[in-house]
Amino acid sequence: MNSEIIASLRWKKFPVLDHGFVCLVDVMGSDSAIVQAARVSYGDGTKKVSDDRTLLRYLMRHQHTTPFEMAEIKFLVRVPMDCWRQWIRHRTASVNEYSTRYSIALDAVYGTSPEAWRTQSETNRQGSGTCFDPEFGQILTDNEQQFHRQARELYEQRIRQGVAREQARKDLPLSTYTEAYWKIDLHNLFRFLALRMEPSAQYEIVQYASTIGEQIVRPLFPNCWEAFLDYQFGSVQLSRLDQGVVKRLAERGWLPATRQQFLELQDTAWKELERSRERDECYEKLQKLGLVKT
Numbered sequence: 001m002n003s004e005i006i007a008s009l010r011w012k013k014f015p016v017l018d019h020g021f022v023c024l025v026d027v028m029g030s031d032s033a034i035v036q037a038a039r040v041s042y043g044d045g046t047k048k049v050s051d052d053r054t055l056l057r058y059l060m061r062h063q064h065t066t067p068f069e070m071a072e073i074k075f076l077v078r079v080p081m082d083c084w085r086q087w088i089r090h091r092t093a094s095v096n097e098y099s100t101r102y103s104i105a106l107d108a109v110y111g112t113s114p115e116a117w118r119t120q121s122e123t124n125r126q127g128s129g130t131c132f133d134p135e136f137g138q139i140l141t142d143n144e145q146q147f148h149r150q151a152r153e154l155y156e157q158r159i160r161q162g163v164a165r166e167q168a169r170k171d172l173p174l175s176t177y178t179e180a181y182w183k184i185d186l187h188n189l190f191r192f193l194a195l196r197m198e199p200s201a202q203y204e205i206v207q208y209a210s211t212i213g214e215q216i217v218r219p220l221f222p223n224c225w226e227a228f229l230d231y232q233f234g235s236v237q238l239s240r241l242d243q244g245v246v247k248r249l250a251e252r253g254w255l256p257a258t259r260q261q262f263l264e265l266q267d268t269a270w271k272e273l274e275r276s277r278e279r280d281e282c283y284e285k286l287q288k289l290g291l292v293k294t
């Protein structure tokens with residue numbers, strides 16, 4: 001069964017953004033291979049008390065991570081360089097990237113459509129706010145296209161003039177696509193996906209991570225994927241301080257609480273602060289859990 005799924009996925013290019021893609025090159029392992037590795041440590045006895053799915057869920061819940069390292073996946077990806085710069089920070093993968101010292105840079109850039117330009121977020125210094133009016137977005141897009149054309153022309157002119165490829169490339173924009181083989185074990189891939197599928201990550205890398213997760217990991221490792229969604233990606237981590245707030249609200253019978261009630265029973269360390277990111281995050285978590293009124 002797994003070999004049929006692998007055959008149907010291998011080399012299939014799942015499109016991402018305008019010219020990007022992710023595709024499966026190779027995979028080693030499956031849900032059952034991870035179970036097999038885990039049973040080495042627990043012995044045959046586990047067969048009696050838990051089926052494969054239950055065991056995988058136990059491993060994920062208790063962060064018994066090494067069995068997930070037994071599976072490896074190799075991808076071919078095509079990504080704009082600014083997005084790749086974030087991607088490559090995940091050091092636990094093996095990478096082999098297209099060389100623009102050796103070859104001509106890919107003639108593909110990530111263009112932004114008029115309705116896709118985002119304002120700077122006012123609350124998150126790393127994030128985006130709302131979208132610009134498409135009329136203004138059109139001006140930004142026109143300017144971008146002109147700049148992309150000029151940058152490419154300058155690059156190709158340098159190449160024609162005999163400038164070394166390694167030097168000619170230095171003014172190419174970060175929106176230029178690069179390609180790479182990217183191989184990673186399932187444990188570290190889940191860590192990548194947990195960080196990069198989060199809506200607070202940059203939109204572009206979220207598209208790549210979600211495509212890898214939904215289109216490739218889910219069919220290859222259905223039970224692991226389900227456990228990942230339940231215990232990693234979809235979980236809410238409550239700190240000791242968060243738990244204190246919930247306990248105090250429950251004791252007063254104030255659940256779900258109003259914003260005012262939340263502020264009244266917030267942690268004492270946050271009380272004096274006009275702005276507190278930790279307090280905001282706590283409120284967001286309680287919103288997610290339906291414990292405060294929206």
Ligand SMILES: Cc1cc2nc3c(=O)[nH]c(=O)nc-3n(C[C@H](O)[C@H](O)[C@H](O)COP(=O)(O)OP(=O)(O)OC[C@H]3O[C@@H](n4cnc5c(N)ncnc54)[C@H](O)[C@@H]3O)c2cc1C
Nearest residue numbers: 086089090091092093126188191192195196198200201202
């Ligand atoms: C929303 C967001 C914002 C970010 N903003 C910034 C930013 O502003 N600036 C910036 O520089 N980075 C930023 N990063 C990158 C971030 O700091 C991490 O480098 C990136 O997420 C990779 O995570 P990782 O180190 O856990 O992954 P991996 O490199 O895959 O490592 C996985 C785990 O292996 C272990 N490990 C790997 N290598 C080492 C090592 N050399 N020493 C010790 N342990 C190791 C660690 O436990 C690590 O968690 C951001 C990431 C996110 C998701």
